[in-house]
Amino acid sequence: MNTEQELKQFQERIDNGEKIEPKDAMPERYRKQLIRMMSQHAHSEIVGMLPEGNWITRAPSLKRKMVLLAKVQDEAGHGLYLYSATETLGARRQDLVEDYLYGSAKYSSIFNYPTLTYADICVIGWLVDGAAIVNQTMLAKSSYGPYARANLRICKEESFHKKQGYEMLAKMASGTPEQQKMAQDAVNRWWWPTLMMFGPHDSDSPNSAELIRWGVKTKTNDELRVHFVDRMVMEAEAIGITLPDPDLRYNEETGHWDFGLIPWDEFWSVVKGDGPMNRERIRARRHAYEEGAWVREAATEYARKQRLRAEKAS
Amino acid sequence: MSTFDEIPKTQQEALRTVVLWLADDRLIHGHRLSEWAGHGPELEEDLALANMALDMIGHASSLYAYVAKLEGREEEDYHAYFRDDIDFTNCAMVELPRGDFAFTMARQFLFSVHAFLLYQALMDVLEDEELAGILKKHFKEIRYHLRHSGEWMRRLGDGTDESRERVQHALDDLWMYTGELFTSNAHIEATVRFEVFTDPATLHAPWMEMVRQVLDDATLTMPDQNQYMFDGARQGRHTEHLGRLLAEMQFLRRSYPDASWT
Ligand SMILES: [Fe+2]
Ligand SMILES: [Fe+2]
Numbered sequence: 322m323n324t325e326q327e328l329k330q331f332q333e334r335i336d337n338g339e340k341i342e343p344k345d346a347m348p349e350r351y352r353k354q355l356i357r358m359m360s361q362h363a364h365s366e367i368v369g370m371l372p373e374g375n376w377i378t379r380a381p382s383l384k385r386k387m388v389l390l391a392k393v394q395d396e397a398g399h400g401l402y403l404y405s406a407t408e409t410l411g412a413r414r415q416d417l418v419e420d421y422l423y424g425s426a427k428y429s430s431i432f433n434y435p436t437l438t439y440a441d442i443c444v445i446g447w448l449v450d451g452a453a454i455v456n457q458t459m460l461a462k463s464s465y466g467p468y469a470r471a472n473l474r475i476c477k478e479e480s481f482h483k484k485q486g487y488e489m490l491a492k493m494a495s496g497t498p499e500q501q502k503m504a505q506d507a508v509n510r511w512w513w514p515t516l517m518m519f520g521p522h523d524s525d526s527p528n529s530a531e532l533i534r535w536g537v538k539t540k541t542n543d544e545l546r547v548h549f550v551d552r553m554v555m556e557a558e559a560i561g562i563t564l565p566d567p568d569l570r571y572n573e574e575t576g577h578w579d580f581g582l583i584p585w586d587e588f589w590s591v592v593k594g595d596g597p598m599n600r601e602r603i604r605a606r607r608h609a610y611e612e613g614a615w616v617r618e619a620a621t622e623y624a625r626k627q628r629l630r631a632e633k634a635s
Numbered sequence: 636m637s638t639f640d641e642i643p644k645t646q647q648e649a650l651r652t653v654v655l656w657l658a659d660d661r662l663i664h665g666h667r668l669s670e671w672a673g674h675g676p677e678l679e680e681d682l683a684l685a686n687m688a689l690d691m692i693g694h695a696s697s698l699y700a701y702v703a704k705l706e707g708r709e710e711e712d713y714h715a716y717f718r719d720d721i722d723f724t725n726c727a728m729v730e731l732p733r734g735d736f737a738f739t740m741a742r743q744f745l746f747s748v749h750a751f752l753l754y755q756a757l758m759d760v761l762e763d764e765e766l767a768g769i770l771k772k773h774f775k776e777i778r779y780h781l782r783h784s785g786e787w788m789r790r791l792g793d794g795t796d797e798s799r800e801r802v803q804h805a806l807d808d809l810w811m812y813t814g815e816l817f818t819s820n821a822h823i824e825a826t827v828r829f830e831v832f833t834d835p836a837t838l839h840a841p842w843m844e845m846v847r848q849v850l851d852d853a854t855l856t857m858p859d860q861n862q863y864m865f866d867g868a869r870q871g872r873h874t875e876h877l878g879r880l881l882a883e884m885q886f887l888r889r890s891y892p893d894a895s896w897t
Contacts, residue, residue: 370673
């Protein structure tokens with residue numbers, strides 16, 4: 322698809338709100354952008370298992386242990402749907418994975434921060450899954466059918482994650498003094514990195530306009546961020562948690578909450594690989610991938626032998 | 636029950652002892668499986684390992700709740716969080732570090748064959764309807780664990796040279812911990828006498844038969860039966876690994892005993 326006529330027809334389909342399906346014609350650049358975005362989303366789900374997995378063996382009750390384990394398992398499932406959806410665009414899962422382990426593909430920077438106390442688990446559920454929901458609710462309306470459907474499915478589970486995290490955080494925020502301290506400390510550490518999850522300011526986001534024109538996204542980074550802050554201010558207040566931003570103020574004119582300056586230097590530094598946990602996260606994922614190689618080879622070899630046996634028998 | 640505890644003198648005591656054996660096995664095994672979260676050899680297996688871990692911990696949780704009720708205790712997971720290693724009664728096999736994927740699957744397989752046979756026997760023996768109902772629910776999942784681990788034994792045994800070597804090693808390393816699943820002592824005899832447990836020796840022949848079938852398919856060698864066998868974990872005499880596992884598992888709950896985490 323290259324002629325102007327074809328591009329125009331494609332844009333018309335998008336503007337009419339039609340869904341693009343794997344077999345449909347699409348501009349090469351649309352396909353490339355989707356592969357980049359969807360695989361980045363998939364890698365984020367997988368790397369996201371690490372900070373939370375850090376507390377499974379130390380969860381403070383069997384119920385909390387099961388809730389956390391099930392959540393981490395859900396994230397593996399999200400990664401799986403998203404890799405499958407990306408494969409409908411002609412990409413191979415193995416190549417995508419190797420591109421973030423050894424190449425230049427990215428995953429969400431939020432997972433490059435450490436989980437220091439159990440309260441971090443609650444705050445990740447509340448804030449990080451909360452931000453993911455805002456983003457993924459939009460992506461559930463994406464113009465690419467398989468991506469839209471994957472996000473719709475994911476959103477249902479993320480809502481559950483957020484609810485569980487928020488409820489436990491509320492409990493800690495009104496619990497013993499030590500629990501309260503852990504809860505507030507975790508919010509203080511995760512608040513700004515969470516706001517950065519929506520990506521750079523619209524003015525610094527070169528892909529945004531194109532993605533919106535193609536209906537892959539329907540809202541800008543800043544719009545999503547403002548919507549998120551509005552909700553979180555209410556939710557924090559309801560459980561007696563203070564958001565660590567002295568500049569948070571309700572703006573009568575816009576009807577939204579204004580907030581302070583996001584530390585963008587930190588954002589770009591973490592994106593480029595210099596965050597507190599970047600190296601450890603990649604090391605852990607590489608280790609799992611490389612240590613798993615002999616297992617995957619064994620499964621392939623066994624399947625080959627089974628096929629040969631079946632052929633011989635028939 | 637610790638090494639200082641007495642042999643059960645009533646049926647109720649015997650029942651409590653048996654349910655704690657089952658619960659401790661599952662909690663500790665589930666803990667080891669849960670250590671795989673995020674580190675599995677492929678995404679599909681991450682899901683399967685988390686599934687089995689969730690089943691195991693879920694089974695433990697319902698069994699601990701049952702014991703707590705017997706004892707009139709409010710805190711359902713008291714036994715998971717507030718006992719020391721000499722009070723835990725899981726078999727030693729499940730507390731060994733997770734090792735590589737071959738070790739994890741070989742342990743899962745040997746354990747699941749035993750769980751399959753033991754649950755079958757217990758569902759026959761136990762008269763308590765509530766407990767029988769709990770076991771029946773677990774049994775469905777045990778069958779899945781058995782199938783899943785059995786398939787991996789075949790894949791690894793009959794896969795590449797490396798996978799065969801790894802899984803054979805795992806079996807050889809695990810074998811000395813299988814003995815205590817089938818031996819008896821005064822505690823176990825008492826539970827059999829009160830008709831809440833089954834004579835462990837009767838499970839040995841069917842266990843060997845089921846294991847042998849899969850090992851044959853997998854072109855693996857049955858380890859030597861006449862070797863030193865570890866014994867005593869059911870009476871609190873564990874390996875050094877359990878203490879560290881519990882230190883990790885219990886630290887938060889024990890550090891703030893007044894805090895609520897439910
Ligand atoms: Fe997710
Ligand atoms: Fe989530």
